[in-house]
Amino acid sequence: MATNFFTLNGKTAVITGAARGLGLTFATALASANCNLAVLDILHEPSPSLLALRDHHGIKVEYYRTDITSRSEVTAAIEKIEAEFGRIDININAAGVVSDESFLKTTDENIERTFAVNFTGSFLVAQACANSMAARYKSIHGSEPASQPTTGTIIFIASIATYIASSAQQISCYTASKAAVKGLVKPMAMELAPYGIRVNSLSPGYMMTDMMRGLQKKQPQLVDQFEKETLFGRIGMPAELKGAILYLCCDSASGWYTGQDLLVDGGASTWKHPAILASD
Template sequence: MEQNLKGKVAIVTGAARGIGAAIARQLAKSGADVAVCDVKEEWCAETVSVLSAAGVKAKGYGVDVSSSEQVDSCVKSVIADFGRVDILVNNAGITRDGLLMRMSDEDWDAVINVNLKGTFLFTRAVSRPMMKNKAADGSSAGGSIINIASVVGIMGNAGQANYTASKGGVISLTKTTAKELGSRNVRCNAIAPGFIQSKMTDVLPDDVKQRYMDTIPLRRFGTADDIANAVVWLAGDGAAYVTGQIISVNGGMIG
């Protein structure tokens, strides 16, 4: 089923670059208007100009996803600017890797606050507006929340206690959100990407990259568009009966 997202408004966090920028582009390609969110509004300019050139409405917002005040005020501004919110993609994420024996409180808190608390804060802020969404015929239009988790949130990974815990938390938060909001037609699913080429993974040493490659049946690293394509599917009516699911997009790395 072709996804037609015309008339829908999407919020994408961490959309200045990488996977978030690709998600914003693919949603726009399917017709959605997009609120492009990242730490600083000016970082969003490039993504916004690409989306505007594609013919949809797009605007950048500076928001730290770990700040409750900033998230609430961002969602209010998006609704004032766009009139509604139908799709939320919780994509903003960071890593602060290190063995847990030596991990500082600061590195633990930073990753949990952005990856897990940020997902909670944005989900809470859009819940009520999404529950109230109406379709043209007056029926409940609901919404679709898509959380970007990670394969390591399922399987664990040495050196990433904070990151894996945050992504494991995102997975269970996804299932709870689906249960709480399902009766109002708000769906919530997560995508668990495998190894995706991006600034986050570019910094890894070659031997580590090769070790990952050896575990991938499709014998290539994923692209940001591989993740964005799954997001577009989950966002639209083609996935109308899908909620509370964790979709692995990992080249077969784990089943």
Template sequence: MSSLVRANSAYRVHATSARLAARQWRYNSSVTTTRRPPRTLPAFSMENKVSLVTGAARGLGKEFCRAFVQSGCTSLALFDLDESEAKKAAKELTEMACVNSDVKKEDVKIIGVKCDVSSETAVQKAFAEVIETFGRVDSVVASAGIVENYLALDYPFDRIKRLYDINVHGAFFTAREAARKMIPLGGGSIIFIASMSANIINIPQPQTPYNASKAAVKHMAASLAVEWAKKGVRVNVLSPGYMATNITKTILRQDPERKKIWETMTPMGRIGEPEDLAGAIVYLASDASRFMTGSEMRVDGGYCII
């Protein structure tokens, strides 16, 4: 047997074993068990931390909340323009926190708060409710954002203004109010959700204002990181690639050719699942990243490297 054949054979065996192990892990994770959870680095724990996520009622924002709860967070605020959806998501997460856990429902405080991040006054009011409820905030994720696809020559001005008001001004209002609450208490972690679009130009869809807004968010985070570093506030960026949220799935069902293009241009050959971001967001929000600020973490399946 040639060395190439042996290598290919070994690779197939390894790949098969990896798939079986992943399948078994998913099975074990889905089965109710009384066994102790696996040990992990304590710095990754979100226990005893008060967390806040904007745009949290659905999509990636809700996925970030789920990751925090799975990492031990029992004090969490969900900001969203749709108050009823935010409260509904808060209730679901409260129930989830008690599954396969010794955590009791009365030990969990997860609230849904109405907030239009494009309004500085609304952001201040929502943060005041969080401080009144929890007394502090330790980690904040500025996740609220929108994307639209118009040709630049046809993009209506009111739509451009709305996009920047949410994606850029909303991120700034959120971060500034978070810092105002964190600094007197010793600091905290702020994470901006940008996009790989801050670094590349997406095709085939036209989205110039969106790309520019995410580039602005990335540079804003770096600027605030320098300004607040000695005050104990860390500011980092998580930049996802194409992620299979419910909205994205709906779009791609109507446009399978676009899905094929996106997958072909991604070295890993697939679109990311929202849970692929869980480890990254917990790392950035937790003490595990305590010496990291002003940095961007891309989770894009390798899209930006080619």
């Protein structure tokens, strides 16, 4: 259970991509801090583990099947969340896609889909949530600029790929989309600070998600390479990101932290690893 220092009691988080994967891990972490959850995802049904958080923690959990690349669908979902939850305090943009495709052969379809989900979808949801947060601030404080960052927090999920290129995959399109997401953080933090809103990003390293388990079966040598690239010789577990996401969400822990990217990668970006140098 989260300590009182990391409590989110009574707050509401809008999380994209939480039907499964890292988004579900983030939802679980926030639920442990008594945060209500409004989840946006494209899947018809979320993982049963998501809905089970409702009874396990005594919180409100609702699932909204939404195409986050559609402004009209995002607007409708956020309006419904405002009506059903009363307010939005946290937004975590975890929905994402990746395709292993060489730069020289990257297709228009890959470019359009990757940027539509990873960048445009994150932008649209963050924009809608930020407008909701700013409107709530103005209804209470008028035009007076905030002196405390207590209105809300927006978090983008970036990637270790924006720090160091891996020879194990060809994901230039994905990396560019995540760099674009990370590029939103500083200007948004500056623009939204007067409304008491913090904006940051979290960059995970190689994590043992369902996608990674699939790669482990299809391309075991790829996962072996990832393991060699970390300082601990293993893939990170999703639960090892829970502390980081709670830190970013809780004003009591990170109230003076905004406009930044938090890298959690098991040290993979720290060194020039010898794995690719070995030829025998």
